[in-house]
Amino acid sequence: MVAIIRARGDRSIRDYIDPERGTVSRELYVNPDIFEQEMEQIFQRCWLFLGHESQIPNPGDFVISRMGTEEVIVVRDRKDNQIRAFLNSCRHRGMKVVRYDQGNSLIFTCPFHAWTYDTTGRLVGAGFQHSPEAYCGTLPKEEWGLAEVAQFKNFYGSLWATWDPKAPSFEDYLGPFAESLRHCLQSSDGVDAGLDMFTPFQRHRLPTNWKVPGFTSVTDLTHTAMTHRSASAAKLHQDRGSKGGRDRTRNAAPFPMNKYAIGDHNLGHGGMCTLYHQPGVPEYEEEWYEEGVDDYFREATARKSKLLADKIMAPHGWGGGHFAIFPSVMVDSWRLRWWQPHSVGVVERWTLSGIDKTAPKHVRDGVRHYSERFNGPVGFFESDDMENWNYVFPASQGARARKLDYFFANGKGLGKYNDRLPGVVFNGSYTEEAQRARFSRWLAFMEANSWDDLYPVNKSADHRIW
Amino acid sequence: MTEPKKYVLSGPNGADTFRNLPEGTKIATIYGGAGEITANPGDGAYVLVRFTEHENAALVGQEEYVFFNEVREATE
């Protein structure tokens, strides 16, 4: 019997992964003690995605987001216009301070005892604060502000935070994927003009462990043919609508030489990507369902191609695939999808998508409608994923089932280091390399006593376990 | 000359009236402070007041959030 880990740094966690066989114990997905440890060792340390600056354009604007199991208030300050993020929990007795999804506020007042905080998180009032019979002038407001994230980053409009003051900078956390993320946050012609995201967050619940979708999606191309059989059979193309433009090229050239799967075992990120290289991006492929949208993107692609001539671009998610940021964010061009754990068997899926600030209405509508009908519980593509991801959990949870291992050995040992791409690179798409990379990083986090054990990442501190 | 309007802050409409007190409303506190509303967050709990009189002299001329049950009187 494997012992359940209880303390940080307990190396027995390593027993759950067998790098030789390429397996992961199901216990890691169904055990509530391990889940609690993940919230401490991973979600308290990693950089997590909060949202986008375009959701809160004006001073005093706020939106409620999550960092794993906990809610945060993301707010643009009224005075300095800076965006900050705070735990949504009153410092007095822990009540949820803000219960509205979004808004514009001068202060955030707790409905319990009226402790109130300004948009910099400072405690600026409390019920009976001046009463000679209450606090009597002994409330040290400066010590009782809202708990603020330790580090915050606005990265080309996308908002990220970590609770750990020792975490490396966001760019270092992403490593080479920072450039990839930047490309996904650019307007479609490759300019850093910023995006407008479509509000609000798309959110829905899925009864499964967060790693089931979080560690596989966007890095699991062997699932597509079977899971999404109905979408292709019904001619509901998965990408931009139902024209099926990309199917043609996929069938014509099953493995273009510039299509890769990458898994960065030291950073935990990875995914499917196309390596764009001189003379620039590939020829434009018709793919949008709504009229006139292709015209816009064809023209933008031409400009992007010109802009990027002579450049080797980082792998990113347009025209070739998508990638994941550890622990649970999926990135495509103008779209982020991420998983918020709630408990060992419940996860919430969030999506935020957008498009160029300057895009005309019909293009905005085309991209928006695509996001609506593709994503989440009504998405004709993702609804198939939800069924599989859901029933993995009950079928793995039983006393017999949890003693088994999951197979993660697809493509193991076939990937190689490559001087142009991060991590272990597999020439082709149907490998589980990126999923193995996430478990390499997962194990490093679960064993680490602090960020000192996790960064700097270099060859001498190689976290690759398989 | 007409009397300045006093807002009724008690009774069933009191919270809503307080939530909507406009900027410029004169406020007197139960601790003897006086001032004018410079902002109303609309939360039903606080108004931001710039004090012209305050039991703590250091706060005269300063702004502070005043809790609704510390307001003795609100006048147009």
Add this chain to the structure above:
Amino acid sequence: MVDTPNAARQALEDVVLKHELEQFLYLEARLLDERRHEEWLDLLADDLHYWMPMRRNIKFGDWDLEFTSMDEEINWFDEGKDILAGRIRQLKTGVHWPEEPVSRFEHIVSNVELVSVDGDEIRVNSKFFCYQNRLQDEVNQFVGRREDLVRRDPDTGFKLVFRKLILAQNVMLPKVLNTFL
């Protein structure tokens, strides 16, 4: 109180019309429950707009903020008959996993209100309760209101032209919404 022959005739016409509308809405529900999706599709006008906004947690009085905007924001549904037809093609593939095995849906429609009549077009409101039971113990419930615009039609009596679905959810709690409400 009915005090003129004209008013009496109008009242009678309204009762008959409301009855016809109820029959239409109940038929729609039954076709969906009996998995007769293509017949349901026949009840939709070619220019149908099927809209289900998301709903925010708002302050009392901030009514304008409650529903996501049809034009600018993300909605649960904001589409036409062509996309709905695609969804039905998908259900019929036999390999659409969240409907394999098929669900037991029960669509209940009530609170039917005749709102207004403008020539051939009629506004009618109703409420829905949709109970989903599948596999051994999976249960989902979708409850809300509808604001419909229907048009008289020689073949089917009416066709649905516009439907606003007001679902009583913020975060979508079921993992999949795979029926039509």
